[in-house]
Amino acid sequence: MAISEAEAVVMDVLWRAAPRTAEEILAEVGPAQGWQEGTVKSLLNRLLRKEAVHAERDGRRYLYTPLLAREQYVQQESKGLLDRLFGGRVAPLVVHFSEQRKLSKKDIAELRKLLKELDDEQH
Amino acid sequence: MAISEAEAVVMDVLWRAAPRTAEEILAEVGPAQGWQEGTVKSLLNRLLRKEAVHAERDGRRYLYTPLLAREQYVQQESKGLLDRLFGGRVAPLVVHFSEQRKLSKKDIAELRKLLKELDDEQH
DNA sequence: AATAATCAATTACATACGTAAACGGTTAAT
DNA sequence: ATTAACCGTTTACGTATGTAATTGATTATT
Numbered sequence: 001m002a003i004s005e006a007e008a009v010v011m012d013v014l015w016r017a018a019p020r021t022a023e024e025i026l027a028e029v030g031p032a033q034g035w036q037e038g039t040v041k042s043l044l045n046r047l048l049r050k051e052a053v054h055a056e057r058d059g060r061r062y063l064y065t066p067l068l069a070r071e072q073y074v075q076q077e078s079k080g081l082l083d084r085l086f087g088g089r090v091a092p093l094v095v096h097f098s099e100q101r102k103l104s105k106k107d108i109a110e111l112r113k114l115l116k117e118l119d120d121e122q123h
Numbered sequence: 124m125a126i127s128e129a130e131a132v133v134m135d136v137l138w139r140a141a142p143r144t145a146e147e148i149l150a151e152v153g154p155a156q157g158w159q160e161g162t163v164k165s166l167l168n169r170l171l172r173k174e175a176v177h178a179e180r181d182g183r184r185y186l187y188t189p190l191l192a193r194e195q196y197v198q199q200e201s202k203g204l205l206d207r208l209f210g211g212r213v214a215p216l217v218v219h220f221s222e223q224r225k226l227s228k229k230d231i232a233e234l235r236k237l238l239k240e241l242d243d244e245q246h
Numbered sequence: 247a248a249t250a251a252t253c254a255a256t257t258a259c260a261t262a263c264g265t266a267a268a269c270g271g272t273t274a275a276t
Numbered sequence: 277a278t279t280a281a282c283c284g285t286t287t288a289c290g291t292a293t294g295t296a297a298t299t300g301a302t303t304a305t306t
Contacts, residue, residue: 001262002262004262004263005207005263021283022283035266036266036267038265038268039264039265039266041285044284045285046262059273060272060273060282060284061282061283062283062284075219075223077208078204078208078216078220079225081200081201081204082220084200085200090217090220090225090226090227091229091230091233091234093201094213094217094237095233095237096197096198096201097201097205097213098241100198102205102213103213104212107213107214110215110218111213114218115231115234115235115238118221118226124292127292127293128294145253145254158294158296159295160296161295161298162295162296164253164296165255165295166294167254168254168255168256178254183302183303184252184253184254185254
């Protein structure tokens with residue numbers, strides 16, 4: 001089952017560092033998101049049901065660990081967008097961002113480097 | 124207000140060619156999506172309420188035209204993903220696809236061309 | 247004129263989502 | 277032993293979404 005946007009915010013905390021307690025997660029996202037304790041608890045439970053996180057008892061509380069890897073999530077989301085909007089092809093997407101003036105100098109430099117590397121490993 | 128995935132499928136039909144009647148839209152997406160007439164009608168109504176499409180009476184039926192431009196939608200969605208998952212930067216996204224082996228020969232060629240053009244217009 | 251066909255608009259309904267309050271059990275303090 | 281504190285689980289509730297059936301109005305047919 002897909003994980004929602006709010007759930008992804010919680011996953012992000014766990015991807016940065018795990019395991020974590022609910023309290024720690026709340027401390028990290030609560031203020032920024034304007035979320036109460038109950039909200040984070042609910043999201044954690046939904047993530048548990050979706051088997052995106054694992055909970056291990058540690059005395060009175062639980063320690064949460066991500067089961068779904070960030071790479072896996074990023075992959076699904078990215079591929080979804082690519083397929084839905086760009087016919088599954090990367091170049092058109094980059095062209096889009098280029099036209100949208102979303103390519104920074106740094107991006108351009110890094111893309112050059114990437115292409116060069118791809119070229120090198122060609123043989 | 125954001126338009127949903129099912130709604131976007133209808134928009135896609137209108138982006139390919141407009142104006143269109145509900146019947147034409149159904150004919151184009153119904154079979155592929157397994158949607159009944161009522162489904163397409165509902166989606167059209169939601170799009171109307173969201174002011175993503177415009178309907179103009181044509182005798183007994185309506186002709187639907189997109190108000191939201193495809194470019195605008197693509198832009199929102201793409202920027203959303205970029206910001207949520209790649210810190211708003213394009214190069215990391217392309218690197219991701221590269222690592223995921225999602226870069227075809229054609230993509231690579233087109234990216235080279237794009238970079239060259241960017242270089243040229245530099246001065 | 248009465249009836250049937252055609253469409254769009256309204257209503258329906260189950261599930262997901264965002265956001266949280268209430269409940270309950272276990273541990274800690276009095 | 278009671279009571280209080282803590283923390284996870286359950287329940288809640290409004291809105292969105294996917295998917296349609298029903299209704300109602302207008303036009304066409306008999």
